[in-house]
Amino acid sequence: MINELIEIESFNPFECQYPNRKLITRETLILIKNLRVAGQKVRILPDDDQPLEILYKKGISEMFSDVLILYLFGKAADVAVNVVSSQIDKLLESGKNVKKENIIINIDRSTNNFNYYGEKVLKNTEKKLLEERLQFKKEFEKCFKVISPFKKYPTPIFLNHNPKIVGWCLIYEDEKGLGTEGIVTDKKVKRRIRQGRLKGFSITGIAKITQCSICNSKFTECNHIPGKVYDNKKCVNKIIDADFVEASIVKEPVNPQCLINLEV
Template identity: 85%
Template sequence: MINEVIEIESFNPFECQFPNRKLITRETLILIKNLRAAGHNVRILPDNDQPLEILYKKGFSELFSDVLFLYMCGKAVDVAVNVISSQVEKLLESGKNVKTENIIINIDRSTKNYNYLGEKVLTSTKKKLLEERLQFKQEFERCFNTISPFHKYPIPIFLEHKPKIVGWCLIYEDEKGLGTEGIVTDKKVKRRISQGRLKGFSITGIAKLTQCSICKSKFTDCNHIPRNFYDNKECVNKIIEADFIEGSIVKEPINPQCLINMQL
């Protein structure tokens, strides 16, 4: 059994709107589950009493879009790098759009950083990613401090989940699932939708309460991996309670049913 602890940073780009939330993305959680399965003890930073919650983008296919930092030492390094590399390679083979440059591994708390293949990453590259992450967070803060001119539509609409408001919407849940209605205010985005160049919609949310379909426990706590089968039963993460953050217009939704129906 491997005893070294692997530490992974949580990151909340929406701190201004949803403070004191310890967030990781769905693909980071799957990575954590694979590391646990390989015998690693994984700790999520900051190591506090805040519950771990999942930041998800429903209908969006770009994985590891947020910068992921892992800290590891000793014998854990080689095994962990193999687990990370294997997961990323599976995503790439399946045709997923994976931002592999956003995965930074720091070994023995040194000044040296590596990518998911164990290759050294330049200090300037890490600095650039950190600066971009901070800027990303600050730009979201500016957007969420903007008051909607439409009382019925309080939630901002972004383009490809980038922090620039192109409209306003209402996100709701009914017996059919998640839905939204709203107004696009950006003329260029309107034109691209009418031309069929933008046709999908994606919703960012925080899964506060989740349940594993296999063990019925909190999905962030167990080691069952989604889409894997256990005794012929597929593992699925059931979101019981969530906060909706924003909606985004996207070029190609991962779910072909997440389409825009624009009324002129």
């Protein structure tokens, strides 16, 4: 039985490079799947025929690094918040770092905003986060207008997925998986790499075509949870086709193999 309606707005921070794409992050999709399994009706906006695609960051351990605002309708605020909070708590049990301040629950698109603990937050919190997200998008747009000085390396390298170019690279995929080759141009970043303070890479991509390993349907449309075992078979999201957006240098990559090899 469906108890309530939850709306989540898609957001494309790379509109200038990849226009007309309906994107949600991987962790948001997992949350949506958990909510659906729990009997909640989830609507992703805009509610149109545009295919839903997954924005992912391979090599970064932080969850909800992007803003997530859930709009809840149809039930008492405390009950609605508890439903969503319990699902988010399940995701957090993985032990990853979480930007908790980026998760806001709004009731009936009013001024009633809560954090995922169910605690009321300031009325302007939602507005502030949305303004910061829009500014983030504008800064990325400026970066992507910059033409690489290296013909071999067309893709910008950022620091911690923030819109500041610190180098240029080529992102490729072979039998070993994703890889990068490039040049770090920022002197401070080079020094931090040599000092061991920056150790790895994280690649942002847009998964255009995906397939669930359990039901073989589109991964965005089914309710199977990645990592969960169904009839002795582990659920995996198979990425059939993807766009590689950017590469970022990070302090601690989630995959110990995503390390930087800096040649002097």
